[in-house]
Amino acid sequence: SYVLTQPPSVSVAPGQTARMTCGGNNIGRKSVHWYQQKPGQAPVLVVYDDYDRPSGIPERIAGSNSGNTATLTISRVEAGDEADYYCQVWDTTSDHLLFGGGTKLTVL
Amino acid sequence: EVQLVESGGGLVEPGRSLRLTCAASGFTFDDYAMHWVRQTPGKGLEWVSGISWNSGGLGYADSVKGRFTISRDNAKNSLYLQMNSLRPEDTALYYCAKDSRNNSWYFLDSWGQGTLVTVSS
Numbered sequence: 001s002y003v004l005t006q007p008p009s010v011s012v013a014p015g016q017t018a019r020m021t022c023g024g025n026n027i028g029r030k031s032v033h034w035y036q037q038k039p040g041q042a043p044v045l046v047v048y049d050d051y052d053r054p055s056g057i058p059e060r061i062a063g064s065n066s067g068n069t070a071t072l073t074i075s076r077v078e079a080g081d082e083a084d085y086y087c088q089v090w091d092t093t094s095d096h097l098l099f100g101g102g103t104k105l106t107v108l
Numbered sequence: 109e110v111q112l113v114e115s116g117g118g119l120v121e122p123g124r125s126l127r128l129t130c131a132a133s134g135f136t137f138d139d140y141a142m143h144w145v146r147q148t149p150g151k152g153l154e155w156v157s158g159i160s161w162n163s164g165g166l167g168y169a170d171s172v173k174g175r176f177t178i179s180r181d182n183a184k185n186s187l188y189l190q191m192n193s194l195r196p197e198d199t200a201l202y203y204c205a206k207d208s209r210n211n212s213w214y215f216l217d218s219w220g221q222g223t224l225v226t227v228s229s
Contacts, residue, residue: 042222086153102152
């Protein structure tokens, strides 16, 4: 079955750029979506279709997808960006929604 | 504004049953597929089940197939999850989520706040 692999944690200083990866076999051929989950809150969609942003999501948050890796990039990181980030795809083979294990972004 | 409100969670003994309900408002409910996603405390997200707009398409994670049943009542703007033969590993916060599509799974653009299910003797 298809597997999405995310690093457990990423740390970055305020004002710097955070890059969080999501690995999968030929993931570049799939549409990847990203969710942000702050402590005690429900997940929120921040990127869909690899790089599109829902209304209200700042341009500092950007997505890309190619080859075997999708990436969520947050520029000019702020304390409020500290959260868990999950990638997600629709696996058409199994007809399941799949989530990566999540990456905890820590703002130093 | 989209609102999804889950209810029905609680403490239940292993082997027993529980039925979760999600009340939806703020959008045309029967235009979209809906899902249940769960999260074990301190852990990641796990897709549990999905249902298309007209209940013609159903999907289940392998971990719950044969034990859980998803359903919806479009007249009542409600989504359900019937959970039978519950196991301790089903303990989790269960989220109701709205899909962006009506007849297949894609991405989840709105989520409820979740209802906690605890399976323990």
